[in-house]
Amino acid sequence: MILLLITIVLGVVMLIAALIAVYNKDMKTAIIAAGLTSLFASVLYVLLAAPDVALTEASIGSGLTTLIFFYVYNKIRRNNAQE
Amino acid sequence: MQLFSIEYISLVVGFLILLIGIWGILTRKNILKMVIGFSLFDTGTHIIIVALGYVRNKTAPILDQANLQTNTAQKIVDPVPQALVLTAIVIGLGVTALMLVYAMKLHNEKKTLNIEKYNDLKW
Amino acid sequence: MVAPIYIIATLLGVAFALGLFGKKMNSMAGLLSVVALGFASFISLEWLAGFWLYDRAAEYIYTAGFKPPFSINLLMGKDEALFTSLINIAGFFGTVYLWDKLKKIGSNGYVTLMGMILGLNVIIMTRDLFNLFVFLEISSIATAGLIIFSQNLKTIAAGFKYMLATGIISGILLLGIIFMYYFTGTLNIDDFLAVHSLAVKGFGVAVFFVLISIVLELKPFPANGWGLDVYESADSGIAAMISAGTATASFFVMYKLLPLGTPQFHMVLAGIGLATFIGSNLMGLKQTNPNRLLGYSSIGQVGLLVTILGLSEFLGERTTFIAYSILISHFLAKAGLFWISGIVKRSEIKEWAVLRNNRLLLILFGVFIFTLIGFPPFPSFFGKWDLVLNMASNNQYFWIVGILIGSLLEGVYLFRWLGYALKLDNAEMPAFEVKWNKVLPIAVFGAATFVVGYFVSSIHPYAKIINYIPLAVALAFVLIDFLPVYVKNTLAILAMAYYYYYLYPTLSSFGAVFGAIFMVGGIVTLIAGYAFKGQRRGFYPFALMMFAGLIGLIEAKTTLGFFYAWEVMTVGSYFLIIRGKKSMPHALSYMLFSMGGAYLMLAGFAIASVGQFNLDMSTLSHVLVHPTWVFILLAVGFLTKTASLGLHIWLPGAHAEAETDVSPMVSAILLKAGVFGLVTLFLAMGDQLIGGDVSVIYLLGWLGAITAVMGNLMAAFQEDAKRLLAYSSVGVLGYILFGLSLMSHLGWLSAVSISVTHFMFKSLLFLAIGGVVWRVKTKEMYRMGGLIKRMPFSFFSVLIGIIVLAGLPPLSGFSGKWIFYNAVMAKEWYLQGALIFFSGMIAFLYTFRLIHSVFLGQLKDEHREVKEAPFWILVPQYMIIGVLLYFSAIPNSLLKPIGKIISPYFPTGGLEWTGQHAVSTYGYWNGLVIFYIVIAIFVTVLVWLIINNRKAQKVKQFNIVFAAERPFKPETSHYAYNFYAHYRKAIGILVEPKITGWWEGVAEWAHAMGDKFRKIYNGNGQSYLIHIMAFIVIIYLISFGGF
Amino acid sequence: MGTIVTKILYALLTLFIVTNYGLILSGVVRKIGARVGRRHGIRFYQPYIDLIKNYTFRTRITHGIMYYIGPVFRLTGGIGLLLFLPVIYGSPVFDNFSFAGDLTFVLYFQFFGVLGMALGAGESGHPYSALGVSRGLAQTTAMELPLTLGVLALAVQYHTLNIHEIVAAQQGSILHWTLFTNPLAAIAMMLSFLAMMGRSPFDVVLAPQEIPIGPPTEYHSALLGVLQLNRAIFPAAKLILFMNLLFGGATNWGELVIKTFFIYMWSVFVGIAYPRFRVDQSVRWYFGIPLLIGVAAILVVKYF
């Protein structure tokens, strides 16, 4: 029963994070929100008895993707600043 | 068909995230926002895949304990979708990385991230 | 046989190994990848040979040592072998083509290229759905990489749009796959095919998602903006790879997964395909950028292939033959065209005239255009033939109309492009530099079109019995094109003479008459070719091709043979006409009308073949379904060639602008092909009734009469001599059509005898006027005048020509008129008869205008020293005059044999001949006596005049009673410009170019439609994605919404 | 062989009679025209004098071969037309060479002369002659349509194109003439007869005031003489043709003279009454009433 509760909470939080990622004006918070959604997703995978997928999602989905996002975002900001 | 079971909720949540992702792609003018939409779209799909593979109150497909090794079909969750989703996540990463690099190069060209500005190829 | 898995292993191994190559060893890396691709092509070709020649069994390849569905398996069957070899060949030659560009980019470039080819190979071979998804993803990332080989704003924007679109498509594909797995528990395609109709609605939707994403991969009409941008911006070599490689592979995936879809989805698929085919060809009309135009055409062709897949249950087992012949033609032609575009590097199709600097590329460009549109001897000709035939046998006329309209639209912009390349001036354009590694692939693909064309025709059941010798001889002349003119001319004449000698015994009835016109006529007009100097490259192959087509018409035993010869003739004549200096627009309208006519004929033959056991010409006489429609379609098809009113606008320009000896060929001989077609049609099908009582032939009779009058009327008001003769041909052809539609012995006797005489006097007139124009360098009649003093021989031949044309008694022209009078009386079509007589009268107008303005009146100053027409142009003229005089003196030498040919078909109402005295039911006529009496009177009067007028003193030009003044300039006193001004005032309104205006209106409308449609692609990547999503939703609603 | 020689002699005899008749006819008609205008008019034998005058000219010029041969064509056309017509019905003597060509042949042979004249005039280089030819040809095409319809109706009515049979069918009383059995065809043909004769409403071709004498402007001396000879024979031949077709032919020369004289007077009367048409006016006129009459004639014959 407790698992059910946790899934519901996770689901709601993920949806909110996704909406923030799409609607927020500031890019930084949007990227972080996207990273958060995939982080919560990896937690959800653990609940769904899929440890491999959780590990992958955590490391690649939230970790590296967010990292690359920030790299590119900063390069664009720096590029913008130079003009 | 129990409405309130883990896998059904996660399936629905997966679809909702997928739709939010598509909404992000189709409406946001900023290229980076579109790529974010894309990664959401991918995450949503991955959630759905894993949710489809879930078998109620079964354990993970790792046969570390002895008792799991006999007639395991009744004891573990479906490993195939998990294998597929593994590949899908890495593909998602590859595609997203490529799109971001494209976005960067586009920005180099016209110093703007608005997709509507890049309409030289038309008609 | 090397196991197919080694294709993948080598490509992948080399791809990974390329990482080791540093910056300096690029050429080494290049060599390695070319070798790898060559090895891969070798394997797939070896399998292909194995299947098609020794027909081995298909072979499954298991990975991971387990049987499917537990592990991924690959299949190397007959189709897979063909498609993998196509992909590998495209890869191999693509790399050779991009050699220097890849060397600049370095190892990453080779890796991407190898990745793409690997992806496409596995897509074709794999039998596992998720594996298909993974390798589809590989090929899309590789394509994204290939696009940015040349990094500029356009390629990056196009690449980004491509990434977005393929991202969404593969996302939906993944969704579909995973749900299919959830419902069936397996991922193997063969298992899906076995189980595909599961009760659960969800499974249907999952299958729909998979199929729709594959369709989207094929860039269907509304949702293919992203595809077009890729074709336009990418480097041409890459665009060739994408168009040839990816399109082929994704088509094969569609073909593989087709059985999964419900029959209703197949119809939707066919609908999407047809919309894409017609839509993109319509939009192609407005394109000016060559690569974007090729993009539209490529998407259109893929649309056609999708339609064929959609209609597969109608086409049955012929689907593969049709689809593959069209696919291979598309593959070869599109890759070739993109490669040529890569060499020419012009962003404007009008600037392609620069192609003329390299003769080989120009020829190959022409070959690819004709391959694409589906002309013989190329493969897609047979594909389109079978497609229309099979659709007709399932009476699916809607699809036939759609497909034919689409191909006609495609013909419009491709031929316009070819016309630009052949004719626009390329004076100030710098030539492009050509490297061997770019030309080699194009040449190989060009040769391949012929080889595949021959191979396809050898496996087609009815194509085997077509006689290819004349066409082969014509193509052989390409090889000896470097020889001087007189050698080639003699060879051509000998070839024609020998073939006529060889064919003569076999020719029966009308074949003999028209055979004589075509071949003997051909020989006579070819003699005029001796007047030309130098090599005259490109003339003889196409002249002989036209004659090969004409001979083929006579020899055709099957409708396919007839249609094949018809198209060969059109190709040959197109290239002859376009040789003229200002002939580009006219050659284009000629080709479009011919294509329109040919497609009508194709539809007619298709409907005629329904329910028949074979395709023999005799089947036309017992058409089982819609005989009236068959009759009308074929008749209109032939009428486009005989330029009857309404379909005549191409003729004046085409004949007037053609070269001196091409005009007689085209005008006197080619038009008879249409007449021969009508003859066979009328004999085979006889009269047809529309709605029970209106006879089609009666209507054709009226059409013929009106064409005769209007043709001659328009001729009377022309300023250009050759255009005048061209319009007169329209008139005489209308007269012949009327004669044929009388369907009586005398009617046909007059029509066929007039066709023979028309050949003679029209080639006589065209050669004579051609000789004059050759010397005087202008075609405007009012600029000439008084040439009788300088060119007496030409004058005499024109004099004889116009007497025969006008039908004045002593000469043979009158025989046609007299027989005709009796035929009209017998048939009681008096009003049309009167119209034809009125047209005969108008013939006097323009014949006199021609001879007066050119030869009589005042000689212009600049023509005082002009020499007589070249000797070799006069020789055929005087040969014809000799024959004409012979026929005038002894008319029954011409009329009796024709009468004998006609009598089996129209026994009653013939002429009784006693010596040269012909008696018909109404009147009598003795050609010989009249000839002698007239000559006798003429001589006596001449002698009497000479006696009275022997000391006549020759006066100079300006010694005329001109109100006691002496005109100084010949221009003021040569009355020739607007010769029949008063006549034009009276009935000029009849002659306004209303029909030309109407046709231009149609063209304008089509272009406007094209323009409206293409505004969908507004360049915004996001709206393209919206198009894709909307496309999915709409097709879903159509498929499942129960519309 | 004998018959051929006799046939030629008879033909020459017909030719002699008709030439003189033509010359006298044109002289007499001009005299009548003058007398109507209350002038004394020329001597009726004036055409003979003009003919002789032209033949005795000392200065003779030629503009080239075609100019020289043009009148020969013209006269051959005139004589030929005459010789291929059965002049006197029933008499073997005077049906000349009509065994060789029927009505269609005769209709078409008219143009032989016209073309010859046109070519000769063209060679002369004089713009007015070319202008005259273009007017003449334009007008003849317009005139030809009602004529053809009339002839067709006539041929259908008698089921033959053989002039002998047509004339034979009209023997007996006046009521058997085509004029009465097929009035519409007769009217159409008579209207087009006006333009054939080139009298006043349709004489813009020769238009004395505007261009000296139309096509033959440049001709004089012997060449003009040949043309004048033809101008005598050719109209006479046409008169005979119309007489045969519409007015029951002639069994003897007296009947022929009277009938042809009155047919000719028809064009004279109309000529005097109406002013000259421009070419486009005449073309438009011929496409009006005469054409309708011709079509009506055809329909009448076809359906009744």
Next chain:
Amino acid sequence: MLRNSLILLVLLGFAAAVFPLVHSYEAKDTLTGVAEHYANYGKEEVGAANLVSAVVVTYRGFDTLGEVTILFLASAVIGLFLKVSETHTKDSRSVFFKSTEILVTASRLLVPMIMLLGAYIFINGHLTPGGGFQGGAVIASAFALLLLSRPQKQFSHKLISVIESISGITFVFIGLLGILLAGGFLDNHIFAMGKFGTLLSAGAIPIIYILIGLKVGSELTGIVRNLKESQKVG
């Protein structure tokens, strides 16, 4: 605004299209079809404790091969895209901010730990959850941390691509060995199956996973490095 409502309409249509899929879904209570076979016979056929790794590496080994090619292609295309300069230019300031003292010392401690964890993950891929991809990603994150802490430190592009290529070639070679020695391409019976559950069991799976780990790690590091040092290409 009209455009957004149109898009909304399209999305609702898409949702309606997807609804039957969601609607006809209910969780299974036992495994069926292919999964059932993997579950029951996975242990004997492949001998890997972690069934997901068994599926990923052996049963659907071809997919993984494809997967690795994708990453390889992605890094190749990115390399193609960003004209990476070999020589180390002076002014390549850190993309983020001057690395602080804390980051440098923490990274000096953490980086080896993370690398050790990554290595553990892909070495025990067939026993515990995780595998080549996850291990590679963890190692890549270790290097990323290294890049963050010492911006001026320079990685030799050469080394990364060499590792990448060698591991790729060996992977293909092992696949080919599968044909020669065992049942088919990528069959894992070419090496000793070993005792179930121990480190050296399940034939070629651990070796393949190590190779994948190295390859994925180097590729991702390559991508990150390319991003960091890519010149501003005009």
